[in-house]
Amino acid sequence: MLPRFICLLLLWGSSCFGFKxxxxxxxxxxxxxxxxKPNFLWHGLGHENELGGGARNSFGLDFAAAGLKWTKELCEKDSDGDGRTNGQELGDPNCTWKENSTxxxxxxxxxxxxxxxxxxxLCKPKNTWLNCELESFKCDAIKSPEVKNLTIRFPNTSVPNFETNYFCMTFDLPTDGDYHVIAMTPVIDNVNVMHHILLFGCDSDKQGEASGPTACEMGSVQCNTLFGAWTVGSAGQCLxxxxxxxxxxxxIKRVLMQVHWNNPEMRDDYSDSSGMTLHYTPKLRPNSAVMLMVGQWYLEIPPGRERHAESAVCSKEDTHRLLTGPIKIVRALNHMHYLGREESLEIIRNEKRIAYVTNExxxxxxxxxxxxxxxxLEIQPGDExxxxxxxxxxxKKKTTFSGRGTSDEMCLGFMVVFPAENLLSRTCATWRSLSLTKLYRDLNPYGCNITNFFNLSHPDTRPLLEKLENNCKPFxxxxxECKEVVKEVRKHxxxxxxxxxxxxxxxxxxxxxxxxxxxSLLQSCDVEMLKDKQVQRLTNNNESSGSVSPRRHLELIVSFLCVTLILLI
Incomplete structure (x- = not known):
């Protein structure tokens, strides 16, 4: 009996988890x-359960009959009877795909x-098993009689016919007393385009910024305290x-709501009036919370990789800069896009990991x-x-970079922490190896005063522009004479x-x-300077060895010709 039970258990496990x-x-x-379910993927493709496991759907049965392999016969079959072959539905219309190929x-x-x-x-009778229901929200605290709610949402707004759209609008919050928001739930109007919603608290309660839906970036100068988020698949937040x-x-007296519409078909007939409902109470809780964002802002993911890892560290120097005392994490969320497979947030103290915040x-x-x-979970100043x-x-056939669209990627983590007064900034992220906290909070980080440098009228940087203008011509x-000036300027x-x-x-x-x-002035000689380097490299090789191997000589000539061709183009 026991061996049979173990076999059944193994079979069940394979059914549940083998689809990966x-x-x-x-x-x-x-x-x-x-x-x-728009904006969702079906992960267990051969099962009626979208996450995998349990009964097989018609394609799963045919896939099993084909020996769990993609065959020409399986490709040409119409498993679900909707008039399209399996190959047409899966991007292999000519049935030529082989495993590990694109x-x-x-x-x-x-x-x-x-x-x-x-x-x-045609399809209703075939799809009686199909579940189109979304996850329900559970939060007992909002059932208390003193809890109020406020729904903030866009007026009905046309969605631009671009793949990625960010729109913002500000809203007034109640000011007739002091309250704690204890839960947030989404109000989703157009599920075909909704990707995520972010809420930012504003430093000022004055009118004047995005009083109606307006194209925007992430947050704004006046509204940059991230305190709420919703993304596809979430039923809401219960604090x-x-x-x-x-x-x-x-x-917070005023909030900016940012909505991300994802419109990959670039349709011009979509509109949306989504938003969020804030559940708040006059019975203040012991602590005020905020959201802390960490992660890597620069990603460069090569195509065709089975596994590619990126990382970022909010360093001990950063937490010393940002924390005036310990903070505690009570909730966390990982965030990548469709290439994401695993993500973890770790707390490191004295060079040792003390805990995972998340580990998906x-x-x-x-x-x-x-x-x-x-x-x-507590974070102390000096932790990482x-x-x-x-x-x-x-x-993928092309490199994927970090970006706002779902076809781009992200590597971020969001943590709800308290007490809010112990956290000086709501972001601790990196760009490549750079600490953005250090870059923007220190006076002269990495030997570069970034604020002064971007201000080309500043006496420290104006001479750089003048040198380039006097010696170079853009486009x-x-x-x-420009080459030498560029070399000098780039030493800054x-x-x-x-x-x-x-x-x-x-x-x-x-x-x-x-x-x-x-x-444009700084980069006006890039191709020529690269060409010069190749020529110098060829010369140095000849001088150092007296001769160059035929293969190496050919490589250098090809390299030289490529640069020359780029220049001519």
């Missing part, structure tokens, strides 16, 4: 959208085991029973896991917070190493002022 490996045996097996396309994918459209007359977010006369080994963008930490993200880019031929600490890369990255996002011109 099966995904790799199917073209685009980890990218198939849910049939009736599918012909990853656009227009659909589920080969769910008849679609799922609610059509720790000893902490709340302070609003009212002695707290099976991350799913569609199923965000708000981790409740009980008892609360390490963020590690693992991505899978097997089906034109490279002047010989603000243009060296990762600091220099960050400056150029920021400058590339500017469209007004002197800095775009400064950047």
């Amino acid at each position: 490996s099966f995904q790799q045996r199917i073209p685009n097996g980890d990218m198939v959208p849910h049939s009736c 599918p012909e396309t990853n656009q227009g994918l659909s589920h080969p085991g769910v008849c679609e459209p799922h609610d059509s007359d 720790y029973h000893e902490a709340g977010i302070r609003i009212g006369q002695k707290g 080994t099976t991350y799913s963008y569609d199923r965000p896991k708000f981790v409740t930490i009980s008892p609360p 917070i390490k963020t590690t993200c693992v991505f899978k880019s097997k089906n 034109s031929i490279c002047l010989e 600490p603000c243009l060296s190493g990762d600091v220099g890369k960050y400056i150029v990255h920021r400058a590339a996002q500017m469209f007004n002022g002197d800095f775009p011109r400064f950047l």
Whole structure:
């Protein structure tokens, strides 16, 4: 009896968890959208349960009959009877895909085991098992009679026909007393475009900033205290029973709500009026809480990788800068996009990990896991917070960078912490190897005063622009005298190493002022200077060895010709 029980247990485990490996045996097996939950993926492709395990759907039965392999016969079959072959639904219309190769396309994918459209007359009888319900919200605290609620939402607003759209609007909060927000729930109007919502507390309660839906970036100068978040798959937030977010006369009086619309089809007929409901109480809790964001702001994920890791550290120097005393973590959320597979947040003290805040080994963008930490986990000044993200880019043909769109990637962690008064900043992140906390809070970090450097009228940096203007011509031929000036200017600490890369990255996002011109002058001789290096390299090799091997000589000539071709183009 016992061996039989063990066999059944193993079979059950394989059914529940084996689909991760099966995904790799199917073209685009980890990218198939849910049939009736927009912005969700179907992870257990061969099962009726979208997360895997349990009864198989029609495609799962056919996949099993094919020996759990992608065959030409399986590809040409229409498992769900909706008029499209399995290959057409999974991006392999010509049935040429082989395991560990890149599918012909990853656009227009659909589920080969769910008849679609799922609610059509043809498909309804076939899809009686299909579950289109979203997760329900549970928070007993909001049932108390004194708890009030306030819903803030956009008026009905047209969604621009771009893939990625960020819009912001500010709202007044109650000021007739002092309150703690103890829970937040989403009000989602258009599920086809909603990606996430962020709430930022404003330093000023004055009108004048984004009084209506306005295109925006993350937060603003006046509204930068992150205190609430919703993302696809979440039913809401229920705060720790000893902490709340302070609003009212002695707290946040005005909030900026940022909405991210994801419109990959770039349709122009969408509109949305989504928002959030804040549940708040006049019975103040012992502590006021805020949200702390950590992570890596620069990502460069090569294509075709089974596993690619990125990390960031909020260093002990950073926590000394940001914390005036210990803080406690009560809730946490990992955040990556669709390439994300694993993410962890660790607390390190005296060079040793003392605890994981989060440790998701099976991350799913569609199923965000708000981790409740009980008892609360303490962070002390001098501790480190390490963020590690693992991505899978097997089906990507191009490098993926960090960015706001779902086709870009992120590596961030959000933690609800208290007491709020012990935290001087709501962000502790890095850009490559740079601490953004150090970069913006120290007077002269890395030998570079970044504020002064971006102000090209400053007496320390104006001479750099003048030298370039007097010797270089942007978008034109490279002047010989420009090369030497560029070499000299690039010795400046603000243009060296990762600091220099960050400056150029920021400058590339500017469209007004002197800095775009400064950047164009600085880069006006890049190709010619690269060509000079190749020539010098060839000369040095000849002088040092007396001769160069035929193969090496050919490599140098090809390199030289490539640079010359770039120059001519």
